[in-house]
Amino acid sequence: MIQLNSKNEPIHPRYDNMRIAYFIIVVIIILLGLASRKYSPLLPLFAAQHAGDMLWSMMIYFGFRFFLLRTSLLTAIWLSFLLCFGIEFSQLYQEDWINQIRETLLGALVLGKGFLAVDLIRYTAGIIMAATLDKVILIFTFRR
Secondary structure, eight states: OOOBOTTSOBOOHHHHHHHHHHHHHHHHHHHHHHHHHHTGGGSOHHHHHHHHHHHHHHHHHHHHHHHTTTSOHHHHHHHHHHHHHHHHHHTTOOOHHHHHHHTSHHHHHHHOSSOOHHHHHHHHHHHHHHHHHHHHHHHHHHOO
């Protein structure tokens, strides 16, 4: 039986598998990111300082790939940059109401606490690494 999308076009079965793969990748990256924060004293200094933000931007990239499965890698890259950089620059805004949100665990993980220019470099590295990994996955998944 062939499944059809809303435009009556056939759905490629590999897309369903890719959505599952992206979900698993996002969960793994979340676990690695939380572990990098909790066990930072056990990591080499470079990894402890940079891994969390790089993993966060990778999670954002693969999250976009999960939700926007049929869009191009370039679209996911640009959306990831917009969201990551947007959140980082939003940290320049310091009002009581948003700082109270940032004081919660979830608020700190999502919104951060203060602007750091080096985070922009970390996000860039994470997004580039994620897109490269994604391209490799796609090459091996869809080759015939």
